[in-house]
Amino acid sequence: MxxxxxxxxxxxxxxxxxxxxxxxxxxxxxxxxxxxxxxxxxxxxxxxxxxxxxxxxxxxxxxxxxxxxxxxxxxxxxxxNDEDYGLWRARESIRKSIQQRKYGKVKEDLASYRTMKNNAPNLHEQFCLYQEVMMKAERLRSVGRVHYVPQDEQAELCETALRALHLTKPAFVFCGSGERQLYTSTEIELILLVVHYGTYCTDTQTEDMLLNLFRHVDYYYLERERQKIGYLILEELIELAQKLQDWDKELDYIDKGIDFVVQGREITGVARLHFLKAQALQRQCGAALAEDNVFRKEIQRECLMAYSVCEVFGDVCLMEAIKRFCEEELKWQITRLEM
Amino acid sequence: MANYKAGDVIRLTRNAVGMTQEELSNGICSVETLSRIENNRHKIKRETYRKLMEKMGRGVHDNCALCMGRDMSLLEEYIMFEDAMAKREYSVAERYLAHIREKISGSLVDRQYLKRVENFLGYDMKRIDAQECMSQLHVAMKMTVPDYECYLWGEKRDKVYPYREQEILILMGIGNTYYDMNEMDKAIWVYETIIKSLDAGYMDAKNVEELKLINLANLVRPLGKLERYEEALSKAEEGLDMAVSQRYAHALVELLMGVAWNKLKLAKKMEDSKLQKQELKESNRMMRQAYYIAAARKDVHNQKLINENLKYHFGEEI
CATH class of the missing domain: 1.10.260.40 (lambda repressor-like DNA-binding domains)
Structure with a gap:
């Protein structure tokens, strides 16, 4: 071996x-x-x-x-130790297959993982459920780009995510969760999915909870996980502000997000946040945009930053969205990378 | 923080010092056991590892680690120091270094660490010149690999030596200082030696990727200075591909600029004017991409550098 x-x-x-x-x-x-x-x-x-x-x-x-x-x-x-080593390797292999989107293999490997002996059944089951939830979420995301996502599939995802979450947080409720609680990144990701696809509390309660989680990550987390999880939370906060049409708050969260992700060493979130900022600025400016050259330049600059990142990293979907936005809202071709 | 595969470290060290498996295992373990250890198929005991390394005249990891024991706060200060250095906040870095100096042990590797970072800081703050920095880094390197010059320039230059992370960082400092001293051939050789070691696979993949990206970006500069544009371009492209596939933002702007700048130099030598125009256009586009990515990451230092390049080579400014 x-x-x-x-x-x-x-x-x-x-x-x-x-x-x-x-x-x-x-x-x-x-x-x-x-x-x-x-x-x-x-x-x-x-x-x-x-x-x-x-x-x-x-x-x-x-x-x-x-x-x-x-x-x-x-x-x-x-x-x-030797017994643990087998489980560890199996988990690494499952994570890798998830990354490569080999979902058939993941399902087979999860079935065999569940038969392996371990000393912490709750945690190992949470690991398996978490992978299943991630596969479902990926499916919903890909469907959601084209079609409306059926309610029952969303509810099923929330139900599985909650079942996974309750294995280590049996008392977790969405309204008024305690300030002194600590969360693993697995637990946070599960919570975020339920927030995204379900309705379990009021918008104010959701915002409080998300801010609480963000403070937690900002204070305790390091390196890759810090950037990844922190960005995921901010993305939900931005979406919530958009839903409430609180545009000042939306811009605040976007700026907070940009400051946060540029501290990291990865590119995660950088393009998306700059494009969100361009859209937010455009929305704030509205009809006055045609006369306001300074504002227009600022929006163009945000788009150029987002577009350049996408072009280098080959994020075609986001690139197309930015291009369309520039044509429709700014009457401007971004593809030459010139203002 | 690097982790190493014990078997690979032993095999590479044995090859580097020129011993056979029989010679090395004699009196410590059987040849078969050593062979299995070297293939990472046998879990090695710390004691055996120590004996094998000592027999090859190498330092042992027990006294080969920074901040020994339970002093986690030192590890935190270390991370903050590195962070401040990366952001070029030298006075902040100096403050952390003062704390580290107070707490750090007197072990060989701790002393080596101090020598390295004190030098980097002193050089970046222009308190010492390149000559002085070089001689201090040489001393630091010799603390754990006394015969390193033999592996770097000497008779064993073709061997792959399994340098530790700390040693690689010192070698990178040596490479950078050679570059500043305008000794481009030496700088190139140092970076290539580092990359050769990183490619040997004895260190965990995450650390290797990060170090390799930075070394590729470093290597591109002296190659370009020596007008070896094609090699420079291929190294920059290799690094860029790595950064993109890892979704890595660190060193990305430098690598993009490496590709753009060398493309430009090659294009200027082209005879086919249509092709030349196309290549120049692409170089210009990449510089613009690099500029906007630097801006997206609030990297003012690189934004300024790229704008100077755009102005010089294309007569335009963003």
């Missing part, structure tokens, strides 16, 4: 139970209780023993515990 054995780590070598050391450090730094971190994932005593280096939990449990404080397992050295 091909075993990747990682033994060294330049910047940090910790004791064998590295996740425990990291958890203890951050829990202390952020003044969090044991319950806050492990609630729904493992028992308090298990986390305590883990922090003290006495007990090693499986890699999914330790990665979920780390996610609650916004850290990912690959930021720290992971030493896996």
């Amino acid at each position: 091909d075993k990747n054995i990682f033994v060294e780590n330049d910047r940090h070598i910790m004791e064998i139970n590295s996740a425990g050391v990291v958890l203890a450090y951050y829990r202390n730094k952020y003044s969090l209780t044991l319950e806050q971190v492990c609630d729904g994932i493992c028992s308090v005593s298990k986390l305590l023993r883990m922090e003290k280096g006495i007990r090693c939990v499986d890699s999914l449990t330790s990665s979920q515990l780390l996610e609650r404080i916004g850290k990912t397992a690959d930021q720290f050295e992971q030493l896996l």
Whole structure:
């Protein structure tokens, strides 16, 4: 069997139970209780023993515990035992197939994953349900580009997402969820999908909850997950502001989003947010646009930024949308990259 | 933070120092075990790893790590320092470095780390000149790989040495300093050596991708200066393809400019005026794309540089 054995780590070598050391450090730094971190994932005593280096939990449990404080397992050295190794490899393979959209293979692999022995059934089932939800969401997104998405499919997605969420957050309700709650990125993504496809509370409650989640990510999360999850939340906030036709708020969230994503090292969200900004500015300006050259230039500039990113990264759909917007609203051909 | 595959590190080190499996395993483990370890098919014990590395005259990872033990706060300061350096906020970086200096242990790799970052900061803040920076980086490199020059320029220059992340960062500093000293051939050789090591696959993929992108972007500059435009173009395109497939924004603008600038230089030498016009147009377009991507990411430094290029080569400004 091909075993990747990682033994060294330049910047940090910790004791064998590295996740425990990291958890203890951050829990202390952020003044969090044991319950806050492990609630729904493992028992308090298990986390305590883990922090003290006495007990090693499986890699999914330790990665979920780390996610609650916004850290990912690959930021720290992971030493896996043999039983755990099989599960870890199976998960990596499923994630890869999802990325490559080989959904038939994912379904087969999930079925066999569910037969593998593990010590944390709730977490492993959540992992499987999460993958299924992601496949459904991808399908709805692709259908949604062309057709209206049927209500029953949306409801089914929400139901599965909630079932997955309740495995680690059994008491989660959409209105008035507690300020002191911690969330893994899996949990946040599940919540966002339910927000997107379902109606479980008022718009104000949704906004409060999303802002709460954003503050959580902004405070705790690092690197790739920070950019990815933070952007997903802001996208929902922007959509909500659009739905409420609160244009000032929409622009605020867009600017916040741009500031947020440019701190990261990836391109995620950059093009979309600049295009949203162009649209928002155009909406604010309205009929006055024809006379206001400064404003017009600003909108063109936002479009050029978004369009250039799309062109280099080959995001054809968004490119087409920007092109159309420029032709229809600005009577201008963006394709020459000149104002 | 890099992770390494133990088996690959051992195999590459053994090949680099020129030992056979029999010589290395003798008195430590069986040849069969070593062979399985080298193929990543056998989980190696820390003790065995230490013995094997010591026998090859290499440092051992137990004293080969920055911020040992449980001091997580040091790791955080380290990340903040790197972040400030990347944003060219040198006074902020200096503040973090002062904290790091207070807390860091006296281990070999910690001292190496300090030597590296103090030099980078001093050089970027123009407190030391290129000559001084180079000699200090040389000392830093020798702390963990005393015979590195032998692998870099000497008789073992054809071997692949499994440099650690820290050593690669020092080598990158050496390459950049050679570039500043106008020693382009040396800079190219250093970057190519680094890329050769990164391609050997002993380090985890995520770190390799990031380091390789930056090194490709670095390599493009001296190749262009030496008018080796075709090579420069192909390296820039390789890096750009990598950045695009990873959806990576870091080093993207530099790579785009690398492609655009070398395309332009090649176009200027063309005889077919129709083809030349087309290539120049494409170069211009890429510079514009690079400019707007820099703007989209609020990268003022690169926006200014690109605009200077547009003005110089095309007589236009954004």
